[in-house]
Amino acid sequence: MAGKSSEPMMVKGKRLDGRKTNEMRPMKIKMGVVPQAVGSAEFSMGKTTVVAAVYGPKEVHPRHMMIPDRALIRVKYDMLPFSTTDRIRPGPNRRSKEISKVMSSALEAAVYTKKYPATVIDIFVQITNANAGTRTAAINAASAALAHAGIEMRDLVCSVAAGKADGTVMLDLFQPEDNFGEADLPVAMMPNSEGITLIQMDGDLTKKEFDESMKLVTEAMPILYELQKKALINGEASFEGGKVK
């Protein structure tokens, strides 16, 4: 949350890219983009794009990380060097390690890990282009990839952020709103069990604004679930003009 922009973020009730406050960016999802993985998906949310691949369940290396009675869920979130405005150095950094960790928990909550004792399920996600909301996009891609890999799950995990820019609470911030906004609240949920599996927040929100943000996110969940479902069944799906196709 870098602070105020000289330009307004809301003009005549519309956002800079013409969206309403409760509207997500157009989305696309395609399954099986990494044929050599057990499951995979490519997902885009506006100009944020991500590829996710799942390997496993398989033998745990290093051995000491093995959990005898259930599967270890290991996420590696990476931003490709050319995915951001300034080139970033390849390899993990503090930010990517933190995101990998919270993503692991967010996804593990949905996996029946006891079905796969003493194994690891590796989930690799690569941000190919970053335009805000990379971790939420990564969670949608990873959830679809896990289901594509045939992993037994309680539910799909769906994710989107809400936030505040120019004093207005809105859904799914894109880059200018993220850069100049006042708050960002990425959330992941299991829509059929209404369980929240990830929440992070930075910035400044009143309790009322927080409640509003959570309402926006919760209302978006059925769309995200439907999108993943359609893609898993048909191989691909998209969301545009308020409709999942």
Added chain:
Amino acid sequence: MTEKLQIKDKELVVPGQILAEGMSYIPSGKAIRNGETITSTVLGSASVKGHVVKVQALSGGYFPRKNDMIIGQVTELAKFGWRVEIGQPNQADLPLRDASTSFIEQGSMRKYFSEGDYVFAGITEVGKFIRLSTKTRPHRKLGTGNIIEVSPSNIPRIIGRQGSMIKTIKDTSGCNVVVGQNGYVWIQGEDLEKVLLVQKAIEMIESDAQTSGLTEKVEKMLKGGKK
């Protein structure tokens, strides 16, 4: 809560999806009861028979179970017997006493299996270790043939109802074909063209798994390749 079925027979379903509401429905396969609803735990195909709602997985890697018949490769000769690579997630052991009905001395292990050999084996134990046996037919050493990888979830389609598909493949091609439940298929034949044709037919079964009349298509394909 009212009793209500939320899906049609043969519908494709995803994890978390509610398949039926009410206590009279019974989950089967990869469907589970979740309070007053029946939900799916996988991406799969649902079937409804009376009040039984069943889900079969459509995709996924291999997970070993007792009595599975698998194809593996010998990687190591050890004191206890042979170590065999069978794919994810673990290596398996073929103990000396389970390799043959006759007694095997340690010094003569290579008479049975050497490093790099392919075996068709049964799983006798799953737990901390996976144990194999090649004691009884059809389990045996596999000779020079092509080994291809398929999705383990497609194995039932490759075998077909009561083995009908695999029988068609063998009979029309004249090739020897062994299907391992861990996602490997071994194809052997005098005529290399035929072996490749069988490989192609299996790839077709994998990509067209949902279409009907597949057995006829496969038969036509294999016959078309006859010289």
Added chain:
Amino acid sequence: MTLINYEFQKELISKGKREDGRGLNEFRELSVEIGKIDNANGSARVKLGNTEVLAGVKFSVGTPYPDSPDEGMFMVNMELNPLSSPDYEAGPPKPEAIEISRVVDRAIRESKTLDFKDLSIVKGEAAWMCSIDIYPINADGNLYDAAVIAAYLALKDAKFPELDEDNKPKHETRTKNGLKLNNIPMMVSFAKIGDSLIVDPTRREEKIMEDRIHIGTIDNGNICAMQKGGLKPLTNDELSEAVDTAIAKGKDLRKLLKKL
């Protein structure tokens, strides 16, 4: 794990056949997608059969090297990321990844595709640093050739950002100016299985190959880069034949690329 029977494949190849139906000197189908990465200055996604790689170009500004004050800088980085294959592990780049980065770098550098003087901004003070990062999406063999094509197309797509008065790039504004490319480098990779050389090997074929050789060529048919990788020796005749094939295949690929 991949099980593949060496004896069977060797016999097949000795008869001039491959399991996917290709001839020994036949490439898999090539398709490309250019300029889809919004934040990259240039990008390309290349598919060679089931092998798919993504290359992105980024420009930054740095100080030229003292021994070439009127030239810019150029770097190729390729990672063998575990997302793309069960064979790769997470962690710092392994020797294989460094090797492929350097071979792709050499093919582009030595082909003189880029004139590094074009990257100069102020002699001795400021010059463009051109970084190409290449990531496999699905590594099903022959990443080398796919990577060279992707790197070339990403360079072709690249547009410089605007510079402010302190010669700092303003990434939000793109100019229409791109790089002048003087050549089309092409790499052709061979795997030796038994006594035969095959081009564009798949991952399964790479698993059982005894040797590999990568040959880069330029427009006029000259060779610009070579790398031998395996354990078995090659004969002079084999090598000479491979070079002929690489020149001919390079020509075909250039033609194909112009059509795509």
